[in-house]
Amino acid sequence: AQSVAQPEDQVNVAEGNPLTVKCTYSVSGNPYLFWYVQYPNRGLQFLLKYITGDNLVKGSYGFEAEFNKSQTSFHLKKPSALVSDSALYFCAVRDIGEGGKLIFGQGTELSVKP
Amino acid sequence: SAVISQKPSRDICQRGTSLTIQCQVDSQVTMMFWYRQQPGQSLTLIATANQGSEATYESGFVIDKFPISRPNLTFSTLTVSNMSPEDSSIYLCSVEGRINTEAFFGQGTRLTVV
Numbered sequence: 240a241q242s243v244a245q246p247e248d249q250v251n252v253a254e255g256n257p258l259t260v261k262c263t264y265s266v267s268g269n270p271y272l273f274w275y276v277q278y279p280n281r282g283l284q285f286l287l288k289y290i291t292g293d294n295l296v297k298g299s300y301g302f303e304a305e306f307n308k309s310q311t312s313f314h315l316k317k318p319s320a321l322v323s324d325s326a327l328y329f330c331a332v333r334d335i336g337e338g339g340k341l342i343f344g345q346g347t348e349l350s351v352k353p
Numbered sequence: 354s355a356v357i358s359q360k361p362s363r364d365i366c367q368r369g370t371s372l373t374i375q376c377q378v379d380s381q382v383t384m385m386f387w388y389r390q391q392p393g394q395s396l397t398l399i400a401t402a403n404q405g406s407e408a409t410y411e412s413g414f415v416i417d418k419f420p421i422s423r424p425n426l427t428f429s430t431l432t433v434s435n436m437s438p439e440d441s442s443i444y445l446c447s448v449e450g451r452i453n454t455e456a457f458f459g460q461g462t463r464l465t466v467v
Contacts, residue, residue, distance in 0.1 A: 273455055282359070282445055282458035283396075290453045329395065340386075341456060343396045 241266045241334040245344035252320045252351050260315040260347045262330030271333035272313045273341070274304055278326045286328075289313060300324070320351045355380055359446050359459030366436055366466050373432045374462045376446030381426035383450065387419070390443040390461070399444075402429040436466045 242265045252258045264270055271290055275283040287298025289306045297303045304315045313330060330344040356379040366372050376385065385402040400421055401409040408421035423429040433440050446459040 271453055275458075280461075280463070282357075282460040283447075283456075285455040285457065288455055338401075340398055340401075341396075345395045 241270075241332050241342050243272075243330050243332045243342055243344040245328075245330055245347045247347050248345075249348045249350065252349070254322050254351055254353050255319050258317050258320040258324070258349065258351070260328050260330075260349060262313045262315065262344060264311050264313060264330075264332045266311075266332060266335075268335055270306075270313075271335070272304075272306065273331040273333075274298065274302070274313075274315050275329045275331060276326050277329065277346075283329065286315070320349075322351050322353055325349055325351045355382060355448050355457045357446060357448060357457055357459040359462055361462055362460060363463040364465070366464065368437050368466055370436055371432055371434045372436065372464060373430050374444055374446070376429045376431070376459055378427045378448055382448040383426070384448060385423060385429045386447040386449070386456075387421060387429070387431045388445040388447060390445060392442070396445065399431070402431075433464065436464075438466045440464065441466045 244263050246261055273288045274286040276286055277283050286302050287296050289296050294306045302317050304313055306313050328347050331341045334340050334342050358377045360375045387399040388396045389399050390396050398411050399414045402421050402423040404423045418434055420432045443461045443463050445461045447456045449456045
């Protein structure tokens with residue numbers, strides 16, 4: 240079965256510094272990987288995805304993610320964090336063997352301080 | 354992208370009662386899903402809402418507890434029946450297209466059972 244892990248429950252970053260939110264995955268076959276963000280009292284918003292092609296994927300709000308097949312990772316990055324980036328971030332993978340349903344990581348709380 | 358309207362946004366309910374959550378999409382979609390997000394947890398898929406037939410439930414979720422309707426391609430409801438405090442969660446509606454596309458989420462229903 241497919242799975243995804245986010246090893247950090249919380250990431251703290253100073254505003255203006257680069258940020259990384261980590262994600263590793265386990266799949267059989269080619270992975271379909273996604274990042275979502277959840278602001279307080281809101282649903283999930285799509286940030287970016289990797290299906291195929293370039294390993295560096297650019298998404299919304301200045302975020303990007305790097306797909307690394309050898310390390311089975313899909314870390315979310317941003318060169319310069321904003322206080323408004325503070326939110327809960329979820330990595331997800333498609334379970335191709337289970338009808339394509341999304342499997343979510345446990346989430347990482349990002350806190351950006353001024 | 355799809356615009357999803359989910360109602361109510363929040364509710365406080367007495368144990369033993371039932372709550373029906375509505376999900377309206379601004380366009381016809383093939384795949385609709387219902388998720389549960391327990392406090393401090395990730396998202397767990399409850400079921401796939403199938404248009405014109407019974408929903409497909411994930412392990413641990415049953416129709417008697419979470420009856421789902423999907424009368425057409427733009428609307429679905431989830432009922433949380435005979436509620437207990439353990440049902441206190443955020444419930445999210447989601448829609449998807451093809452397997453290599455992202456999912457879109459409603460803003461969620463925050464349910465508190467007292």
